[in-house]
Amino acid sequence: MSVVEEARISLLVAEENRNEEIGSTSVLKQQTGGWKASSIILCTFIELCQCAALAGITKNLVVYLKTELLEDNVVAATHASTWTGTCFLTTLIGAYLSDSYWGNYSTICGFWIIYLSGLVILTTSASLSIMKHSAFFTFLGLYMISLGAGSIKPCLSTFGADQFDNTDRRAKAAFFSWYFLSVRVAALFASTVIVWIQENYGWTIGFSIPTLLAGIAFMVLMAGSRYYRYRKPNGSPFTRLCQVIVAASKKHNLSLPENNSLLYQAKGKSTITPDDEGFEHTPEFSFLNKAAIVSSSDFSCSGAVNPWRLCTMSQVEELKSILKLLPIWVTFILFSSVCSQESSVFVEQAMVMDRSFGSFKIPPASLSSFSVLAIVVFAPIYDKKIVPVACRFTKTEGGLSHLQRAGIGLLISILAISTAAIVETKRLQIARDEDLIHQNVPVPMSIFWQIPQHVIIGIGEVFTQIGMLDFFYDQAPDSMRSLSMALALLTISLGSYVTSFILTIVNQITGWIPENLNDGHLDRFFWLVAGLCLFNLVMFVYCASRYRYKKK
Template sequence: MEKAEDKYTKDGTTEMAVNSADGTTEIHGINPAVDIYTKDGTTDIHGNPSVRKDTGNWRACPYILANECCERLAYYGMSSNLENYMKYRLHQGNATAAKNNSDWSGTCYITPLLGAFLADAYLGRYWTIAGFMIIYIFGLTLLTMTASIPGLRPACDQGACNPTNAQGAAFFVALYLIALGTGGIKPCVSSFGADQFDESDESEKKRKSSFFNWFYFSINIGALVASSVLVWIQDNVGWGWGFGIPAVAMAIAVGSFFWGTPLYRHQKPGGSPLTRIAQVVVASFRKSGVKVPADDSLLYEISEKESAIRGSRKLEHTDQFKFLDKAAVRSQDDKIDGPADPWMLCTVTQVEEVKSVVRILPIWATGIIFSAVYSQMNSIFLIQGDTLDPQMGPHFKIPPASLSMVDTISVILCVPIYDRIVVPVARRFTGNERGLTQLTRMGIGLVISIFSMLAAGIVEVVRLRIIARDNLYDSDGYVPLSIFWQAPQYFIVGVAEVFTFIGQLEFYYDQAPDAMRSMLSALSLTTVALGNYLSSLLVTIVTAITTRNGKLGWIPDSTNRAHIDYFFWLLAILSLLNFGAYLFIAKWYAYKRAAADDIELR
């Protein structure tokens, strides 16, 4: 008798033993090979379906986290002290240097929109990151050359530097190459890391939530090294070394990223998301007179298992924003046979994509006030800290800007606590795999940020009482109050970041349509820029109102006669009102739902 031969059915779902002696077959059960591949549509670098055991998951993430840590070290190591370089090496005035630094920083939060568009539409996240990293390292290399090579380096005599126009031009070319390079990295790396976890697998889905915590942790490790070691090197060793080390760090980041290439999972780019949004809007207006049927099964959707949008799952119909549903209603003008005109008829999934974006926008708007609070570490906190006693022992002083390390240390301490203690405990009470829902997590951060403003206001009240007690209104010396009184407000901001900023990373990835994840991540970054702009606008408005009739105002040049505490109270009130609006929006928000019959993408 011949040995039985194991064979599989065509779809791989059942295992059959075929007996050659009598031709009978026995069904032994489910073929374990059915779970070889991921079910979220990801592929390997060659475009083949991702093999679950060989790709993605935490085995791929160390390369991505190391890349992010080194890239952030390079970015903050170069940017933290950039304004001083412009003042002391490029011979720019305070106002000019501040403006140039702000313009460049703003550009770093605008270019991600370009990088995200290319990633989602055409290149995919891997090739976008790879291409823009090369631009980034070219920029850092040129920047290092402008600070170290004679001819490119400004000539200085007894501390006075006189750069030529060509030297200034080379510096700004390098600077804006870096800004362009960040545009392909900022919006894509966190999403690319999350792509390594298959959402259809419950265990991987839990790990994905943890990934965002450790991703933000790696950012702050890089920032801590940059704001301490590299700033000291720039001030005490030289700018050539101060810019050269970030360039080397970026080279390590590039090497780490490419080293993990065989392990990565890749989401397919789905074509221009802006075009798809425009098609839904246009089709809805062109059919404004059409009535939406009560039965949503009558709305247009392709019959195939896959979505019409490449690399995207089908989405279930939702009842919000009914006007947009008109784009998915068949009319007499639509073709019955053949492909539909996308500017006249859109699928339910395409319509739901637009609905997802519209639902996210109010949540996005509430992040602006939070970012305005966060921005105080680089503005009003420094004005307050400049007047406080920086002495730490007999021979060492703490620069006010260095106190931001307390915020970074706060994040580094709180991320493991949140991931290893808070989440498991909360999971027992809520039953939610994440411990807390994304909206709950962000809301807690908004509340915590209010206390950071209250803490800053209390420090300011104490400072002003000491000034009044000792009659220090016209003194140029330090107020006899240790700068470490500011530590709690920095620490509380860090705790708020762990809840809100990391919650936003996860929220925008999870709730964005599959083919728009980079774009939504880039959109979330704009809240940081808008928060800075809002803070500047508030200062301008407050100054204009409070200096009427010859009054000094809340934030005069003479800080000892200021009332910065009033500005902190104002931000606390705005944050409270913002939280109230957030509660209303969060209650209204409907989480995105993938179609039940479209679990697997191929």
């Protein structure tokens, strides 16, 4: 580590300590945090991070793998989906380090360096002839990008929401809406401008632009450091959760007291967060409450508590909160699988359609820009039109609950994938009519027939993705916000892996997705996914109806 970097970290630690000491004063609140700080974070995310860098790689990756590494349809789609999944799987790494040791800001800065390094390697592998067709350097760069970008994701969104007081729920909800919208506006730029540059000017320039913009983003993020509020890490959340399980198991033969006030609860400086002393005692998973039963064997000779034998009720409720989220969390995975089709199977479908628009050749990956446009247009409509109408009926702030909003999006995802199946059925019919079944060539059907499926996915994301992010942030314990956001983003990872798994298994069993899609049955694959989404919606409704929101 350089002297400059050590000095920067030292200054950061000093700043965190200073914020912690006077964080409750109105002077500090006026000088840091709020929309001033969150706007810098949003701006960084829009212009550079996910916009031009990650989205610029993701949108056209399947085309790069097919044209440069000469992979077939299933292998290219599988590799693209698996890589996208890894980008979100690594969110757990960033969340763990942020909550446990480094805090959000330091974690973001550290992994951004890895992120930039991966972009440089990928760009270099695309430009140098000796490395151009090397799968090793290509995937080395890609997976360094996935490690860096994935670890940044939960920290950046949590860091932005942390700029507001816990009592300012309206501002936090507005932040998540703007955050999600900014990511999609960024993706619009990536799926149009950057994809077009990659198609027309080559991959070297096409990858250089994301690398340059990600570097500028890093400088913008650090330039705003004096405006941010910093939350100190509270120790490893995984350790605290494991302590509850171990302590409860050791006391499985003890009976719970009738009065919950007799259960152990830390006071004052021993609490994990300032809100812990008022943690609501919930009836679910009552077995875990045994971890807070006080016994003589819980203390050493000096009177110190053995944390693996006695846990506070705050710790117990932390674990309960995470366990209650898991059934809902599982149902979001298939929605993410549908969304991942946009950068994999939908692109391959577009490659065998007529991409002409006058003399202009439309890049197959650019059609995903319509889902982004749908989000940009529909998100304000939702906030300005739908929410006020819903408020009059539900009499609640926000109109729809987080889970109601997410459930509508799950329903819309079924419509999206069904639309893709109908379009593919029509495309295959044209291929048969034109006697193109045995020719791996585009059929005379305009690529613009894909617009409805992309638009419907975009509308579904306005409901499900924003509702999911706000739900996980709102229902998580204060000390586990980054971990909870990582769980939310992990659904995107698992959704991509599910897509890869289904593609591989279905093609091995049925052969529906051959190299020549004109001789395949991609429509049946879409209908299969639609059926799985319908079953998933039923499970979501069941789990959501049994979920009990935590009290404010």
